[in-house]
Amino acid sequence: xxxxxxxxxxxxxxxxxxxxxxxxxxxxxxxxxxxxxxxxxxxxxxxxxxxxxxxxxxxxxxxxxxxxxxxxxxxxxxxxxxxxxxxxxxxxxxxxxxxxxxxxxxxxxxxxxxxxxxxxxxxxxxxxxxxxxxxxxxxxxxxxxxxxxxxxxxxxxxxxxxxxxxxxxxxxxxxxxxxxxxxxxxxxxxxxxxxxxxxxxxxxxxxxxxxxxxxxxxxxxxxxxxxxxxxxxxxxxxxxxxxxxxxxxxxxxxxxxxxxxxxxxxxxxxxxxxxxxxxxxxxxxxxxxxxxxxxxxxxxxxxxxxxxxxxxxxxxxxxxxxxxxxxxxxxxxxxxxxxxxxxxxxxxxxxxxxxxxxxxxxxxxxxxxxxxxxxxxxxxxxxxxxxxxxxxxxxxxxxxxxxxxxxxxxxxxxxxxxxxxxxxxxxxxxxxxxxxxxxxxxxxxxxxxxxxxxxxxxxxxxxxxxxxxxxx
Amino acid sequence: xxxxxxxxxxxxxxxxxxxxxxxxxxxxxxxxxxxxxxxxxxxxxxxxxxxxxxxxxxxxxxxxxxxxxxxxxxxxxxxxxxxxxxxxxxxxxxxxxxxxxxxxxxxxxxxxxxxxxxxxxxxxxxxxxxxxxxxxxxxxxxxxxxxxxxxxxxxxxxxxxxxxxxxxxxxxxxxxxxxxxxxxxxxxxxxxxxxxxxxxxxxxxxxxxxxxxxxxxxxxxxxxxxxxxxxxxxxxxxxxxxxxxxxxxxxxxxxxxxxxxxxxxxxxxxxxxxxxxxxxxxxxxxxxxxxxxxxxxxxxxxxxxxxxxxxxxxxxxxxxxxxxxxxxxxxxxxxxxxxxxxxxxxxxxxxxxxxxxxxxxxxxxxxxxxxxxxxxxxxxxxxxxxxxxxxxxxxxxxxxxxxxxxxxxxxxxxxxxxxxxxxxxxxxxxxxxxxxxxxxxxxxxxxxxxxxxxxxxxxxxxxxxxxxxxxx
Numbered sequence: 054x055x056x057x058x059x060x061x062x063x064x065x066x067x068x069x070x071x072x073x074x075x076x077x078x079x080x081x082x083x084x085x086x087x088x089x090x091x092x093x094x095x096x097x098x099x100x101x102x103x104x105x106x107x108x109x110x111x112x113x114x115x116x117x118x119x120x121x122x123x124x125x126x127x128x129x130x131x132x133x134x135x136x137x138x139x140x141x142x143x144x145x146x147x148x149x150x151x152x153x154x155x156x157x158x159x160x161x162x163x164x165x166x167x168x169x170x171x172x173x174x175x176x177x178x179x180x181x182x183x184x185x186x187x188x189x190x191x192x193x194x195x196x197x198x199x200x201x202x203x204x205x206x207x208x209x210x211x212x213x214x215x216x217x218x219x220x221x222x223x224x225x226x227x228x229x230x231x232x233x234x235x236x237x238x239x240x241x242x243x244x245x246x247x248x249x250x251x252x253x254x255x256x257x258x259x260x261x262x263x264x265x266x267x268x269x270x271x272x273x274x275x276x277x278x279x280x281x282x283x284x285x286x287x288x289x290x291x292x293x294x295x296x297x298x299x300x301x302x303x304x305x306x307x308x309x310x311x312x313x314x315x316x317x318x319x320x321x322x323x324x325x326x327x328x329x330x331x332x333x334x335x336x337x338x339x340x341x342x343x344x345x346x347x348x349x350x351x352x353x354x355x356x357x358x359x360x361x362x363x364x365x366x367x368x369x370x371x372x373x374x375x376x377x378x379x380x381x382x383x384x385x386x387x388x389x390x391x392x393x394x395x396x397x398x399x400x401x402x403x404x405x406x407x408x409x410x411x412x413x414x415x416x417x418x419x420x421x422x423x424x425x426x427x428x429x430x431x432x433x434x435x436x437x438x439x440x441x442x443x444x445x446x447x448x449x450x451x452x453x454x455x456x457x458x459x460x461x462x463x464x465x466x467x468x469x470x471x472x473x474x475x476x477x478x479x480x481x482x483x484x485x486x487x488x489x490x491x492x493x494x495x496x497x498x499x500x501x502x503x504x505x506x507x508x509x510x511x512x513x514x515x516x517x518x519x520x521x522x523x524x525x
Numbered sequence: 526x527x528x529x530x531x532x533x534x535x536x537x538x539x540x541x542x543x544x545x546x547x548x549x550x551x552x553x554x555x556x557x558x559x560x561x562x563x564x565x566x567x568x569x570x571x572x573x574x575x576x577x578x579x580x581x582x583x584x585x586x587x588x589x590x591x592x593x594x595x596x597x598x599x600x601x602x603x604x605x606x607x608x609x610x611x612x613x614x615x616x617x618x619x620x621x622x623x624x625x626x627x628x629x630x631x632x633x634x635x636x637x638x639x640x641x642x643x644x645x646x647x648x649x650x651x652x653x654x655x656x657x658x659x660x661x662x663x664x665x666x667x668x669x670x671x672x673x674x675x676x677x678x679x680x681x682x683x684x685x686x687x688x689x690x691x692x693x694x695x696x697x698x699x700x701x702x703x704x705x706x707x708x709x710x711x712x713x714x715x716x717x718x719x720x721x722x723x724x725x726x727x728x729x730x731x732x733x734x735x736x737x738x739x740x741x742x743x744x745x746x747x748x749x750x751x752x753x754x755x756x757x758x759x760x761x762x763x764x765x766x767x768x769x770x771x772x773x774x775x776x777x778x779x780x781x782x783x784x785x786x787x788x789x790x791x792x793x794x795x796x797x798x799x800x801x802x803x804x805x806x807x808x809x810x811x812x813x814x815x816x817x818x819x820x821x822x823x824x825x826x827x828x829x830x831x832x833x834x835x836x837x838x839x840x841x842x843x844x845x846x847x848x849x850x851x852x853x854x855x856x857x858x859x860x861x862x863x864x865x866x867x868x869x870x871x872x873x874x875x876x877x878x879x880x881x882x883x884x885x886x887x888x889x890x891x892x893x894x895x896x897x898x899x900x901x902x903x904x905x906x907x908x909x910x911x912x913x914x915x916x917x918x919x920x921x922x923x924x925x926x927x928x929x930x931x932x933x934x935x936x937x938x939x940x941x942x943x944x945x946x947x948x949x950x951x952x953x954x955x956x957x958x959x960x961x962x963x964x965x966x967x968x969x970x971x972x973x974x975x976x977x978x979x980x981x982x983x984x985x986x987x988x989x990x991x992x993x994x995x996x997x
Contacts, residue, residue, distance in 0.1 A: 071812065114918065115811030120749060120779025133781060169662045178657040185650040190641045193837035229701060229865035240736075257861065264712075277592060307592020309605055339546065339587030365665035367868040389729065393701035393865050396839040446586065 061102060069104055073112040081121050081132055092122060092130040159472035160508045164301060164450035166499025167362060168425075171418050176410050180401045192397055198390040200227025200372070201399040207406035208372055216333060217347030218356050220374045226383070229369040229393045230359065231329070235261050238355055238373060241382050242291055243323060249289035251279055253481035255300050255329070258293055271483035274299055276443065278306030281313040290324045292317075297333040297342050301481045301494050303444015303452055311345060318353035325379075330358040334415050337423040338446040352376035360402070362449065363415055370394055370402060422449060425497040428505045435523045437513060449498035452478065454490045457516060461491040464516060471515050473508075533574060541576055545584040553593050553604055564594060564602040630946035632980045636773065636922035638971025639834060640897075643890050648882050652873045664869055670862040672699025672844070673871040679878035680844055688805060689819030690828050692846045698855070701841040701865045702831065703801070707733050710827055710845060713854050714763055715795060721761035723751055725953035727772050727801070730765055743955035746771055748915065750778030753785040762795045769805040769814050773953045773966050775916015775924055777814060787817065790825040797851075798826045804834040806887050809895040810918040824848035832874070834921065835887055842866055842874060894921060897969040900977045907995045909985060921970035924950065926962045929988060933963040936988060943987050945980075 061072050080086045092098075095113065099106040113130055116122045122130045184192070199205065205222035212218035228234040235258060239246075248262050252271035262269050270287040273280055278299050284292060294314070296306035306314070318324045328345045336342075346356040359371035375383055405411055430445055433453065444452040455464060461477035468475045478492035479485070500508060513520065533544050552558045564570075567585065571578040585602055588594045594602045656664070671677065677694035684690035700706040707730060711718075720734050724743035734741050742759040745752055750771050756764060766786070768778035778786070790796045800817045808814075818828040831843035847855055877883055902917055905925065916924040927936060933949035940947045950964035951957070972980060985992065 074811065111811050118777040118811065118918075119814055120777070120781050120783070133779070165667075167665070169665050172662060172665055174657055174659050174662070178654055181653045181657055182650055185646055185653055187646050190644060190646070193639070193641050193644055193839055195637075195838040229705075230863060232863060233701075233705065233865055260861065305590040305592070307605070309592050311592070339583050339590065340543065342591055366667040366863075367665055369863075369865055369867050389732065391702060391704060391838075391841075393705055393841055395841050395867060395870055398867055398870065446590075 061104065068108075070108045070111040070115075073102075073104075073108065074115045077112065077116060078119075078121055086132050088132055088134045090132045092132070094129060158469075158474035160504070160511065161474040161499060162450075162493075162495045162497075162508070162512075163474055163476060163499065164448075164494045164496035165366070166496055167366065167449065168418065168421055168498055171414070171421055172365065173410060173414055177401065177405065180404045181397075184397050184400050184404070189397075189400075192400065195391055196396045196399070198387055198392055199223075199225065200392050200394060201396060201403060203407075204399045204403040205372075207403050207411075211406065211411070212344075212356070212358070212374065215341065216330060216356075216358075217343035218374060219347060220356075224375045224377070224380065225372055226375065226387075227370065227372045227392060227394055227399065230361070230371045231255075231331075231357070232257060232261065233393055234357060234371055234373055235327075236265065237387070238327060238357075239265055239267065239291075240386055241375075241379050242325065246291050246323065247287070247289045249284050249287055249292040250483060251294060251299060252483040252486065253301055253478055254293075254483055255295070256481060256483065259483050269483075273486060274302055274304060276302075276304050277310055278304045279310065279314070281310050281317060284314075285317060290321065291327065292325075293327045293329065294345075295329045295331065296345055297330055298336075298447045299444075300329075300331065301444075301450070301452065301478065303448060303450070305342060305447075306345075311348060315345065315349055315351070315353065318349075319351045324353065326354045328354050328356045330356060332362040332448045333358070334363045335419055335422055335449065336447045337419070337426055346374065349376075352378035355379070363418070364402075364411070368398065368402070370398070421502075422498060425500060425502050425505060426451070428502055429495065429497045429509065432506050432509045436510070436520045437518060438521055440518070450494045450496040452492055452494055454492050455516065455518070457491055457518070459491075461493070464491055464493070467515055468512060471511070473512055473515065475512065533576065540580075542580045542583040542587075545574075545576075545580065546587045549584065549588060550591075550593055558604050560604055560606045562604045564604070566601060630941075631944035632976070632983065633946040633971060634922075634965075634967045634969075634980070634984075635946055635948060635971065636920075636966045636968035637838070638968055639838065639921065640890065640893055640970055643886070643893055644837065645882060645886055649873065649877065652876045653869075656869050656872050656876070661869075661872075664872065667863055668868045668871070670859055670864055671695075671697065672864050672866060673868060673875060675879075676871045676875040677844075679875050679883075683878065683883070684816075684828070684830070684846065687813065688802060688828075688830075689815035690846060691819060692828075696847045696849070696852065697844055698847065698859075699842065699844045699864060699866055699871065702833070702843045703727075703803075703829070704729060704733065705865055706829060706843055706845050707799075708737065709859070710799060710829075711737055711739065711763075712858055713847075713851050714797065718763050718795065719759070719761045721756050721759055721764040722955060723766060723771060724955040724958065725773055725950055726765075726955055727767070728953060728955065731955050741955075745958060746774055746776060748774075748776050749782055750776045751782065751786070753782050753789060756786075757789060762793065763797050763799065764790075765799045765801065766817075767801045767803065768817055769802055770808075770919045771916075772801075772803065773916075773922070773924065773950065775920060775922070777919075778817075783817060783820060787821055787823070787825065790821075791823045796825065800826050800828050802828060802830040804920045805830070806835045807891055807894055807921065808919045809891070809898055818846065821848075824850035827851070835890070836874075836883070840870065840874070842870070893974075894970060897972060897974050897977060898923070900974055901967065901969045901981065904978050904981045908982070908992045909990060910993055912990070922966045922968040924964055924966055926964050927988065927990070929963055929990070931963075933965070936963055936965070939987055940984060943983070945984055945987065947984065 061069055095106050095109045098109050117124055121133055123133055124130050202222055204227060205225040208225055209220055209222050247268040249270045249272050250258055251274050259269060270289045272283045278296060279294050314326060318326050326345060330344055333341060344356060346354040355373055355375060357373040360368055430442055430451060433440055433442055439456060441454045442451050457464060461479050465475055465477055476494045497505060533541055567578050567581045570581050589596055593605055595605055596602050674694055676699060677697040680697055681692055681694050719740040721742045721744050722730055723746050731741060742761045744755045750768060751766050786798060790798050798817060802816060805813055816828060818826040827845055827847060829845040832840055902914055902923060905912055905914055911928060913926045914923050929936060933951055937947055937949055948966045969977060
């Protein structure tokens, strides 16, 4: 047996089985042993090399597992025919690469920015500390596909109290965000369903529906929200709306239209309304408007919301509430589904809500955002009375019209050159809409209250908009 | 103005603006004020009711927001025409409902069960405590769409050292699991791509591809893994494989076939291999087999893996490694994507890995699973020598063939009647495969080591399989 020309070294840290495995493997690769050759039996080889049979066993098992040899029961081990193995160490590319940074603005009016200063880290940390404990080790396993029952219970209580949404925890499905939940919702409807969405609106919704090859009708929005008469002229049977605070215009769907929309849905069995209530927590004047779900008598509304604005975007917790009419369809499709939200996070949040910290946090943040909102609108109204504001008194941005000869794109570029991020309304248009006056979303959520005045004045001066003297 | 017949009560806790809002709203709903009627100006009403103008302002704003009135600039506020508002308090369904429990077995041989006793809760808790801190408040905001750079760096190091996978953090995308990552991967390929998957195999993969209307070829698996010659006879250009430990048979893709498979992919530009390395951490004999990705010279392999088995299923962290050939396509499609994994969890895991706790945990769990594996195979070999075992020496289950006259379904039912959960191989078949002998997956991960002997003996006695006397 000329295969055994390699020597085993008992005085190195390399285990004997690995030396044996490598020796035989190299002999096979370099064709020093022929294809089909029979290897010595484990017992014989152990005797010959004066090592234990277990060592041989491990080496042979490894060669077997990698396909270098085969085993014929009660006969022995044989060398396999192999193509040249293309194992080549590629050049290591593990050197740290500096990630590409997004453009950072000195002043950013992005409507998605939130206030980071108010987050109750110590309270959250306390709940995290409590839940990562041996006594909750069952939480290491996969949980309920709809999300933890405890969190769904807290959500059911919360949406009832704050939004008039009536549901049981059984109707709630928790997921990682709109991008993950909306495709689930579309699976509940006939695949031939056609969708109406708001224009301007939330572009991600358009992207998701397009990706799933759904027919989409962009419906225009005015200061009463979605135009229901336009909706009625389409073949859409599913409509996605943000009634309590239209994104991005800030319009509130009027009572008349709410009623019309619910009537529209009630007219056909395959019609449904997806109500996205993404930032309803933040209203600064009067009482919050009750949800469509709360008004609906016909099980036609899928209510969805998120903790992105109310708590933090990075937690990735959102949810939808199914009407009873869609529950059995949901159970049929999503039996095998695994929830995407980590169970421990769900329990931290549930306990945080149960003990009243969420309500407290919301009240605190509402006050903080209201101050920023008031400061921004006051500054605009006082010094720039020629600039109409809309979509105010809610959310984290207002919309301004800029009476200017130059286009939205040029205004945006001018601001950008000076380190200011502004977001034209046309960025949110699903299909272009004619509008004479450039319009911009001005977010205040991420700005320090002390910096708002200066930020507005700086932007207006860049845009050559004259500052009025309020004492006149 | 007969609308003002309601009275304001200054001695209640109900704010005046709310009394005013409700009074006017009820008058509109009950049609006591006509559609089109003009409301008194704020100043006039404030004078008349002897309350502040701000109170009136809030009430009017609320009525405006809800669409009960409209505002004509410089003219005044007018009552809107509304359909009957269908706001009806639905019956509360908030009573706690007991969630339906899944069937619980006294003994569960489920292959997906993991050992809960070894999780290092105190270490994990320490990292959680550290990260939920004011100084990391930026982590409240949305992170990188591919996942945190720190975690991707740790994953790149780990897959290189343990699996021979060569990549930079830029090639890694972190997500919540196969169900979430696989649809992303399919979006990188031509929508007309056709898919080959293993049979028996991971049914979720079949479900996902079916849901996306992809053509699927189930390819049979033998004791060397996927049959490449069968693959070559299909039109498939994408293949999904579990080469290091085929799910569920436990077969290792042989060296010959690895080489054949890589050659197959290299032959056409649109061919790709999705390598799912879901439980490669757990091999109990010899060295782990290096990944296909490490062997590939042609940028044809998308490597994917998960922390489900190696850490916990409920964390929902998995990842894929893109070949450079697919990076630009990825960036084109997923610019706007938001990662589904909470940022704080990503940092807890990254720090845990960085400090060597993950490697330590894996070694500990490998030992624990090896003991369970050895106990199960020894018991089977010693007392039931007539039962062939396959797919052993890795993962968390073995596969046994049961020489019995009755069918898999009947054997499963018999076990179930006695509180024992067993999982027939046919449960994992994508399309039926003829097999004379009933085969079952026997998972050992979730069993206590002391209970394994009894569990096996109990199952065999239920199946009327005689126990051999090893002293003979």
